[in-house]
Amino acid sequence: MINYSLLLKLGWKPFFQQQLTIEEYETSLCVRVVEQHRSELVVSNGQDVFKVPILKSTPEIVVGDWLLLDHENRLLRVLDRKSKFERKSAGTKIQKQLIASNIDTAFIVSSMNDDFNLSRIERYLALVHSSEADAVIVLTKSDLCEEPSRFVADVQNLDPLLSVVAVNALDTESISALSSFIKTTDTVCVIGSSGVGKSTLINTLTNGNMLATGSIREDDSKGRHTTTHRSLILLNSGGVIIDTPGMREIKITDSEEGISKTFHDIEKLSENCRYKDCQHQQEPGCAVKQAVIQGKLDQRRLDNFHKLVRENDLNSATLAQKRAKDKSLGRFYKKTLSESHKLKGR
Ligand SMILES: Nc1nc2c(ncn2[C@@H]2O[C@H](COP(=O)(O)OP(=O)(O)OP(=O)(O)O)[C@@H](O)[C@H]2O)c(=O)[nH]1
Numbered sequence: 022m023i024n025y026s027l028l029l030k031l032g033w034k035p036f037f038q039q040q041l042t043i044e045e046y047e048t049s050l051c052v053r054v055v056e057q058h059r060s061e062l063v064v065s066n067g068q069d070v071f072k073v074p075i076l077k078s079t080p081e082i083v084v085g086d087w088l089l090l091d092h093e094n095r096l097l098r099v100l101d102r103k104s105k106f107e108r109k110s111a112g113t114k115i116q117k118q119l120i121a122s123n124i125d126t127a128f129i130v131s132s133m134n135d136d137f138n139l140s141r142i143e144r145y146l147a148l149v150h151s152s153e154a155d156a157v158i159v160l161t162k163s164d165l166c167e168e169p170s171r172f173v174a175d176v177q178n179l180d181p182l183l184s185v186v187a188v189n190a191l192d193t194e195s196i197s198a199l200s201s202f203i204k205t206t207d208t209v210c211v212i213g214s215s216g217v218g219k220s221t222l223i224n225t226l227t228n229g230n231m232l233a234t235g236s237i238r239e240d241d242s243k244g245r246h247t248t249t250h251r252s253l254i255l256l257n258s259g260g261v262i263i264d265t266p267g268m269r270e271i272k273i274t275d276s277e278e279g280i281s282k283t284f285h286d287i288e289k290l291s292e293n294c295r296y297k298d299c300q301h302q303q304e305p306g307c308a309v310k311q312a313v314i315q316g317k318l319d320q321r322r323l324d325n326f327h328k329l330v331r332e333n334d335l336n337s338a339t340l341a342q343k344r345a346k347d348k349s350l351g352r353f354y355k356k357t358l359s360e361s362h363k364l365k366g367r
């Protein structure tokens with residue numbers, strides 16, 4: 022029988038419970054994926070940590086997923102995801118890759134120094150907004166900054182409803198301001214550019230205790246022992262953090278909805294453009310350009326909006342082209358195969 026009370030500290034929610042049948046509740050095992058390797062998944066039921074092999078028939082599974090297993094720890098099914106983070110695969114391969122799932126809140130980390138960049142924050146916001154997770158902007162290095170409130174105000178200016186917190190990521194007391202954004206059954210992820218303080222923040226949040234879901238030592242191919250990176254971390258104060266390497270190099274793709282939510286002020290203004298399909302470039306009667314002239318909208322914000330839309334269109338188009346190509350290639354193989362069978366008289 023599934024023990025819900027053990028699952029709660031792993032981020033279990035009514036959303037997942039509602040997906041179970043009574044039979045599944047009575048006969049199966051429910052676990053969360055805490056690590057992902059090439060040939061196996063490391064999962065936890067809130068008490069024990071164990072491994073589930075990845076077979077040819079195993080569907081795409083990522084850290085954060087909830088799985089139902091039978092009593093021999095074989096996969097029955099993956100529960101529907103509450104949210105998911107995807108990215109365009111790195112390199113020349115054009116494919117979408119799932120990198121983490123079931124995240125309630127994403128901490129977008131940015132440091133209050135020369136690296137501070139509103140356009141980059143907007144880019145991360147568009148990403149988070151297309152994942153179904155909530156966004157919180159965490160501004161680090163407050164101890165090294167003369168006027169943190171100026172940075173907070175700049176970010177708040179992007180959207181008055183945004184949650185923005187300034188912290189010294191090295192200091193436990195300072196980051197306690199984040200606790201109201203980490204509910205005990207919530208799953209949080211931390212994203213942002215290199216060097217902004219993501220690891221420092223996670224370390225302080227976990228008091229340096231990164232192995233709370235249990236530690237597993239693994240043999241690598243040469244028979245050496247390596248301690249693997251734990252991707253799903255339990256917080257002593259309740260709540261879960263997901264920190265996978267993939268989360269750190271995520272790019273915009275299929276994020277139209279996220280861009281639209283992030284720049285809802287521009288969307289709102291565009292309702293008054295003369296042309297319905299106005300691109301807010303050189304068209305007459307453009308309400309968005311007018312707002313820039315009147316000082317109601319930053320030229321920087323409009324430029325970044327255009328840039329992200331272009332980038333998203335490009336990535337999404339190549340993805341769509343690849344999908345179409347794969348489909349027609351699949352039909353070609355099928356046809357060739359059936360013709361060769363016909364020739365052989367089968
Ligand atoms: N003074 C101060 N230093 C900080 C703060 N946050 C991070 N640092 C320092 O900044 C440097 C980079 O922090 P990391 O936590 O490694 O940054 P990261 O975002 O994890 O970087 P990557 O692993 O490259 O993605 C480290 O030397 C930290 O000690 C802060 O709030 N105050």
Ligand SMILES: [Zn+2]
Pocket residue numbers: 291294295299300301302304306307308309310
């Ligand atoms: Zn316009």
